[in-house]
Amino acid sequence: MDRIKALRIIENRAAPNCRRVRIFLAEKGIEIPYDQIDIMAGDHFKTEYREKVGTYRVPVLELSDGSFLTESIAICRFFEMENPEIPLFGRTQLEVSLVEMWQRRMEFELLWPIAFVLRHGNPKMTVLEDQCEAWSVANRPRVLVGLETLNKQLTHNQFIVGPNFSVADITAIVAVNFLRTIRVEIPEHLEFLLNWKATVSQRSSIGA
Structure with a gap:
C-alpha cells in the first residue's frame, strides 16, 4: 500500500x-x-x-x-x-500525558474563552456566529482566570510542560497573541507569563 x-x-x-x-x-x-x-x-x-x-x-x-x-x-x-525527530507531543509517557492535558487546558481555559468574547461580542463577527452578547460578557473574566492559571504553571517551568517546547506552548502563544482582538493585555503582575511570552516570541516559527 x-x-x-x-x-x-x-x-x-x-x-x-x-x-x-x-x-x-x-x-x-x-x-x-x-x-x-x-x-x-x-x-x-x-x-x-x-x-x-x-x-x-x-x-x-x-x-x-x-x-x-x-x-x-x-x-x-x-x-x-x-516527522518524530523533533517531538512536540512529548518524549516520555508522563510528558506525553502532561502535554495532552495542558494543550487541552489551554484550549478550554484560554483560547476558547477569548474566541467566545470576540465572536459573540464583536458586531463584525455576525457573519460567523449567531451572537449571544451575554456569552461574550460571561467569558471575559474566564480569560483572566486562564492567564492566571498559565502564569502559575510557568512559575517553575521554562515552558508549559518543563524544559521542552511543545504543542501546549503553541496553543498558549496563539491564544495569548489573540488577546489583542478583544483588547486585553496581560496584567503586569503575571511576570512568569510575560517572561515566557517574550522567550517564545523569539522563536522563528512564531512568525509563520
Whole structure:
C-alpha cells in the first residue's frame, strides 16, 4: 500500500487554529502548499466546500488518497508521526500525558474563552456566529482566570510542560497573541507569563 502523503492545507491566515498548524510545521521544518479561503466572506459555509471536506471549519489537510483531515491538533499529529525527530507531543509517557492535558487546558481555559468574547461580542463577527452578547460578557473574566492559571504553571517551568517546547506552548502563544482582538493585555503582575511570552516570541516559527 502506498504511503499516504500530505498534499496541501486549506486555511485562513487570520484564524488562530490555522496559525497553530503553521507554527507546528515551522517548528518541524516542514513545507507544504497553503490555499487561502475567505472565512469573513463565508467561503467555508458554501455547499461545495462542506461537501468536499466534510465540515465548515479550517484548517483542512488534503491527503493523497483523496481524503481530508480536519481539526488542527489532528493535523499536527499526522505530521508528528511522519516527522518524530523533533517531538512536540512529548518524549516520555508522563510528558506525553502532561502535554495532552495542558494543550487541552489551554484550549478550554484560554483560547476558547477569548474566541467566545470576540465572536459573540464583536458586531463584525455576525457573519460567523449567531451572537449571544451575554456569552461574550460571561467569558471575559474566564480569560483572566486562564492567564492566571498559565502564569502559575510557568512559575517553575521554562515552558508549559518543563524544559521542552511543545504543542501546549503553541496553543498558549496563539491564544495569548489573540488577546489583542478583544483588547486585553496581560496584567503586569503575571511576570512568569510575560517572561515566557517574550522567550517564545523569539522563536522563528512564531512568525509563520
